[in-house]
Amino acid sequence: MRRFFQYICLFVVVCVLMGCFRTQPIYNVDTVSIPPIAESKGSLEKTGTIITKAAVALRWHVEKVRPGILHCSLRWRRHKAVVAISYSVTNYSIQYLSSENLLEGMGEIHRKYNRNVLQLQNNIDQALAKASNG
Numbered sequence: 001m002r003r004f005f006q007y008i009c010l011f012v013v014v015c016v017l018m019g020c021f022r023t024q025p026i027y028n029v030d031t032v033s034i035p036p037i038a039e040s041k042g043s044l045e046k047t048g049t050i051i052t053k054a055a056v057a058l059r060w061h062v063e064k065v066r067p068g069i070l071h072c073s074l075r076w077r078r079h080k081a082v083v084a085i086s087y088s089v090t091n092y093s094i095q096y097l098s099s100e101n102l103l104e105g106m107g108e109i110h111r112k113y114n115r116n117v118l119q120l121q122n123n124i125d126q127a128l129a130k131a132s133n134g
Contacts, residue, residue, distance in 0.1 A: 023103050027114040029094035029121050034087075035132035044068060046131075047087050054127035055085075058120055071097065074116055081113050083120075094121060 034047065044067055051070065052062045060072040070085040080100040086093050094117060102110040 022110055023108040024111045024114050025107055026096045026104070026109045027117050028096055029092075029117065031091050031093050032121070032125070033091050034089065034128050044087075044089055047089055047092075047128075050127050050131050051085060051087055051092065051124050054123040055120060058116075058123055060120065072120070079110075079112070081116060083117060085124075092124065 048064065048067070048070065052064075055062050055070075055072050058074075060074045063071045063073075065071055065084075068087055070087070071082060072085060073080060073082045078101050081102060082097040082099065084095045084097050086095070096109070096113075096117075099109060099113060102113050104110075104113075
């Protein structure tokens with residue numbers, strides 16, 4: 001019986017620790033340089049179009065706020081993430097705006113938010129690199 005109680009306590013501790021590791025510091029993308037060839041060919045509008053296509057390819061909904069600023073939202077299951085992408089012909093940034101059901105608080109958020117933003121950043125980088133080569 002004592003051994004059983006120890007296993008139950010261990011199970012509870014593991015469950016609590018797993019719950020604690022669901023959140024991470026919010027991942028923001030600060031001033032990523034756009035490849036030089038792309039910026040020499042491009043305009044602000046072209047850069048915005050490339051970023052928009054990269055986001056839409058990952059199922060982000062994109063709203064142009066004004067030249068150089070996009071608000072992008074992603075919904076999955078009962079979750080929602082909203083980011084602002086500010087861009088110029090030389091660089092771009094992705095900043096957290098809001099979320100729903102992602103355990104956001106005290107500068108931390110569910111790890112799936114960070115995964116989605118990192119995937120968005122990688123897709124944007126690939127699209128910009130492709131545009132600079134072609």
